[in-house]
Amino acid sequence: MTEVLPPPRRLELPVIEPTRETPAQITTLQQEIRELARRRKAVVLAHNYQRPEVQDAADYVGDSLGLSRQAAKTPADVIIFAGVHFMAETAAILSPTKRVLLPDLKAGCSLAATITAEQVRQWRAEFPDYVAVGYVNTTADVKAELDYCCTSGNVLEVIDAIPADRGILFLPDFFLGAHARRMRPDRRIEVWMGECHVHRGGVWLRGAADLRDRPGGCEPRGRHHRLHRGNDPRGHRAPDLALHHRDRDRDHASDGADGAAEAVRRGRPGGRLRLHEGDHPHRGA
Numbered sequence: 001m002t003e004v005l006p007p008p009r010r011l012e013l014p015v016i017e018p019t020r021e022t023p024a025q026i027t028t029l030q031q032e033i034r035e036l037a038r039r040r041k042a043v044v045l046a047h048n049y050q051r052p053e054v055q056d057a058a059d060y061v062g063d064s065l066g067l068s069r070q071a072a073k074t075p076a077d078v079i080i081f082a083g084v085h086f087m088a089e090t091a092a093i094l095s096p097t098k099r100v101l102l103p104d105l106k107a108g109c110s111l112a113a114t115i116t117a118e119q120v121r122q123w124r125a126e127f128p129d130y131v132a133v134g135y136v137n138t139t140a141d142v143k144a145e146l147d148y149c150c151t152s153g154n155v156l157e158v159i160d161a162i163p164a165d166r167g168i169l170f171l172p173d174f175f176l177g178a179h180a181r182r183m184r185p186d187r188r189i190e191v192w193m194g195e196c197h198v199h200r201g202g203v204w205l206r207g208a209a210d211l212r213d214r215p216g217g218c219e220p221r222g223r224h225h226r227l228h229r230g231n232d233p234r235g236h237r238a239p240d241l242a243l244h245h246r247d248r249d250r251d252h253a254s255d256g257a258d259g260a261a262e263a264v265r266r267g268r269p270g271g272r273l274r275l276h277e278g279d280h281p282h283r284g285a
Contacts, residue, residue: 019053030057042078042101043071045091050082058082065136065151068094084109089140109137114194115172117141123169127190130167133158135176142171155180159187 019026034057037044045067046058055061060070064083068091071079079100081088086109088102120142124132133155134146143149150158159168159180168187170177172194181189 017051019051026053033057037078037080040078041076042080043074043076044080045071045082047083047087054082064090067091071095071098083107084112086112086137086139090136093140093143109196111135111137111173111194111196112139112142115142115192117145120145120171123171123190123192127167127169130169130188130190131162132169132171133162134171135173138172152176156183159184159189 021029030053033044036042037059043060044058046055046061047067048061048063050058050061059074060067062070064087067081067083068087071081071091072094077098079088079091079095079098080103081091081100082103084107085102088100092098092100115138117139120132120134124130124145131148132146133148133150134142135155136149136151138146138149148158148162155170155176162168164187168189169192170180170189171192174191174193174195177189177191181187181191
């Protein structure tokens with residue numbers, strides 16, 4: 001006799017930050033936002049990570065680059081981006097004639113905060129013949145120092161498009177860099193030791209193991225992106241590898257709010273920046 005199993009129990013997700021508004025008040029606020037956006041000829045974008053009530057007030061919901069592309073296609077004069085600094089900057093890069101508004105200037109990204117434009121220049125000086133490839137989750141100032149800007153969905157395509165005899169500097173996400181090294185073991189890929197403080201927990205040692213299998217045992221290279229054997233910065237024993245970099249404990253980039261806001265207003269496209277196709281598709285609200 002076949003055993004009939006009960007249906008799986010629905011997982012109840014916790015409410016991270018309860019609202020003080022009632023459902024009726026939220027509905028009223030959403031209506032006011034839509035009306036103001038219509039009068040200002042604005043398009044409202046909300047990242048996938050935003051709260052449901054924010055997403056419900058938006059014209060489009062999706063990933064950061066997909067939203068910026070969508071906004072560039074609209075006739076809107078103003079872009080309201082419910083996201084973080086680098087997302088609004090990307091929207092300004094793709095829509096240089098539109099005004100971009102960021103609702104919360106304290107909304108930073110700990111991954112984007114792990115590297116500055118000056119650090120990119122210093123790193124490139126150490127590897128002058130290497131090609132610099134950066135994840136889209138970076139500031140506009142950092143993007144301006146890159147040769148290529150990629151997404152998690154097309155990073156391997158970008159690497160494959162670079163001549164095989166050229167080394168690659170990948171920044172700032174250590175985990176995405178570990179993935180690129182694992183999938184392209186024959187390529188010379190130097191990885192910046194940046195990370196999102198949220199994604200760091202639970203996957204650090206697994207990512208370190210991915211980076212371990214390199215010719216020469218991952219000997220130290222460069223300054224803030226060195227790979228060392230031994231213990232990790234928190235005292236846990238990693239499999240023959242520990243990672244050290246200056247900015248691993250930086251929090252959200254709220255200290256750069258003024259500069260980021262100016263970048264959003266001006267929309268600095270940078271010098272060698274090239275945005276590549278292949279990002280995950282967005283969904284319309």
